[in-house]
Structure formats: C-alpha cells, structure tokens
Amino acid sequence: DGSTMITYTADSHVLYGELYFRPAKSYPEGAMVDIYDWDTGKYLGKIKQARKTYSVVGNMNEHQLAIGETTFGGKKELVNPEGIMDYGSLIYTTLQRAKTAREAIKIMGELVAEYGYHSSGESYSISDPHEVWIMEMIGKGPGNKGAVWVALRIPDGYISGHANQARITTFPLNDADNCIYSSDVISFARSKGYFNGKDEDFSFSDIYAPVDFGGARYCEARVWAMLNRVTSGMGKYLDYAKGHNLKNRMPLWVKADKKLSVHDVMELMRDVYQGTELDMTKDVGAGPFGCGIRWRPMEWTVDGVDYLNERATLTQQTGFSFVTQSRSWLPDPIGGVNWFGVDDTWFTIYSPIYCGITKVPESFAEGNGSMMEYSETAAFWVFNQLSNFAYTRWDLLSPEIRKVQHNIETGYIAELQQIDKKAQELYKKSPKKAVSYITD
Secondary structure, eight states, rough: OEEEEEEEEEEEEOOOOOOOOOEEEOOTTOOOEEEEEETTTTTTEEEEEESSEOEEEEEEESSSSSEEEEEOOOOGOOOOOOOOHHHHHHHHHTTOSSSSHHHHHHHHHHHHHHOOOOOSSSEEEEEOOOOEEEEEEEEOOOOOOOOEEEEEEOTTTEEEOSSSSSOOSSSSSSSTTTTOOOOTTTTHHHTSSSSSGGGGGGOOHHSSSSSOOIIIIIIIIHHHHHHHHSSTTTGGGGHHHSSSSSTOOOOOOOESOOOOHHHHHHHHTSOOOOOOOOOOSOOOOOGGGGOOOOSOSSEEEEEEEEEEEEEEEEEEOOOEEEEEEEEEOOHHHOOOEEEEEEEETTTTEEEEEEETTTSOGGGBTTTTTTTBOOTOHHHHHHHHHHHHHHHHHHHHHHHHHHHHHHHHHHHHHHHHHHHHHHHHHHHOHHHHHHHHHHOO
C-alpha cells in the first residue's frame, strides 16, 4: 500500500516486554542528559541535551521515524569501553532528535564521533515514510573515540534483513543518494592493517566482521528463511545458510515476488524454517508434539561428535517485537503505526500503536510488572503464560491459538482503516483532538 516497514525482535532471557514512552520536551541551553547502557543499566556518562526532543513510542517517533537493530559483534579489539553511546542509547537518543532516516544517520554518526561508541558491531534498520536504510557500525577500539560505518538505502519494492551478522559487503563510493558512510571507514581499516586493496573492492563485512560457520548457520540462515518466503530462487543459497559454502553469500536485498501487506510481514516474524529441510517442528528436537522452539545450549557434544539446534526468528526469550509501518499519505501522528507484541512472535498478537499517542496502554506500560514481578494486567505475563503452556502440546494447541491470533490481527487491520479515516477528519479541524482520539 506504499508503506515502509521494518521489524525487530528484542531477544534476551531476562528482557521484560514493555512499551517505552518518552514525551516531547523542551530543555534550557546547556542541559545535559545521563546515558546508561541499555543492556546492563551501567552509567556511561553525560551528553548535551537537545533543546527540543520529539515524542517516542517504543522504537518509533512522532515523525514516523523507526529504528531497530541487531548485534553482529565483529572484531573484538574494536570495542571501546570508554565510549558513552551504546547501541540502545544511540537509537533512543536519535529518535528524540531526528525527523527522517537520513537525518538519523547523520545524528548517529555525529553522536559516536563526539562521545565515543561503547558497543560492539551493530546493524541498524532505519525507516521513515519514504525510505528504508540499513546501517552497519563498529567502534575503533580503546583510545579511539568514534566509529566507522556505512549506510545503504534499500530500493523501493525490495526487502532486506539482518540477524546478528554484518551483511554490507562492497558499496558505491560516489552515490550519496543511496549510500552514506564515515569518511574513514576504509582508511581506518588500512591503518589497522586489515585492508590493502583498492577502495572500490573494500567490503565492510569481510573486513570488520567476517562470516564464519556460526555467522552463517545461526544468523544468516534466519535472513535466508525470510527471503526464501518472499522471493523465488533462494534455494541456491541454502548451502551458505547451512554454513557449508561461505563464499556463496546472499544479496543484501531482493525484490519480493508479490507486494507484502503488513500482516504478511508480521507472519515473516513467525519462522521456524517451516517448509524447508531445517524445519524445527520436524527434527528429533521437536519431541513427540512437534515443538518449534529450543532451549539452550544450542551446541553440545556426544561421544566426540558435535551437534546443534537451529536458531530461528521465533524464540522463547523474546521480550518484545514489532512491525513498524510508516505511511507517507497520512499526517505523521496518524501515519506511523507501531504494531507491537510481547513475548515470542509465534503466539503474540501485534497490536496497533499510533506513533502520535500521548499515553501508553496500561497493559504495555513501563513499570506494570517486571521479569521478577507478576502482574495480571501486564500483556507480557498473559502471553508468557499462554506460550509456555502451548509449548508442551505445540501440535495440538498452536493451530487453535493461531486461529484466534489471525482473527484478532486481521480485525485490528480492518478497524484501523476506520480509525484512520475518522482521525484524518478530526486532524483537519484540530490536530490536538485527532491525537487525543488515536490515544484513546
């Protein structure tokens, strides 16, 4: 329908699923803001506060700008523990300051240059109503404050993905409309002795985060599974996805065989390699009830032979996930929808949260329960109970739950069209009343 869409799963055994909300604010000249590591809560330092910040709901701001990420690690010596901006703080700070994807890329580059980058290598998905970009970044190591990075615009009608493995290889050096990069992304690699070829042959992933067996089988395989569901011909990359032929790398993006609805994209997040030879509901680990999830560890050894479980997009340790939808033909507060879900993607229901709302629903609100505090009104605990029960009889319960899920989600999509229409009419008369309406 002309939307731009990105997806994200925040996966961690101890991450509680809740919807972060930061209202728009004005600050005095010289105000500072404390930065805490998003993963650990550790205090990292202070940075200058913007004079005016935008409202942010989850990973989407009031201008329909959305940012997601994935950690690829890369060369360990390039982590700078003295840096102030970790990847999470970089996302949420940028969402408070940028209106467009290009502006976000600029601000992210400036923040790490001024304050240093604290995290290991990261891939970012960055979308606004008109464009979607993939950006990959890695630090410069102790004593080197900034980071090196490259960002590429995904062409209209195409789909890309990243899952804990750097994916940008070579990139155009003179195409500012479609490629932006740090001025030293190549020269820094030369100074470290990582690269000595021609500039046009420089590959970000091969230099800063080379793919190995685990990078292919546990990470790139998830991207392969998604692309395999939307475009024909991905079978030729199965040997790469399985980690057997690391030279047979997949393209960064592919053209979808047919246009995808927002519900199609939700379904892409529900993947256990079904319909492929890696199908997790069919192997011995699925047990008698064909369960599609696996507990850790992923690797083990018996009688000197190494074994593994697949790593799928669906995982039981998801805190929250989303599909964001930015729609250029609608006013910003109405145009941006954060389809938000908690706990695993297979059993969750993606609920539509307009980017312009001024209050978060109680069931998703921060502080309503935690990983160690049960709350019967918290969506995370409701879905967590449901999914943990369903894992025990996957083949019997999953089809029943998925029917209800499908009915509710498609019902939301239909209902949203009516709410959009009324909100637009209100917006023409009073943007404030329209925002109040979509919040309610």
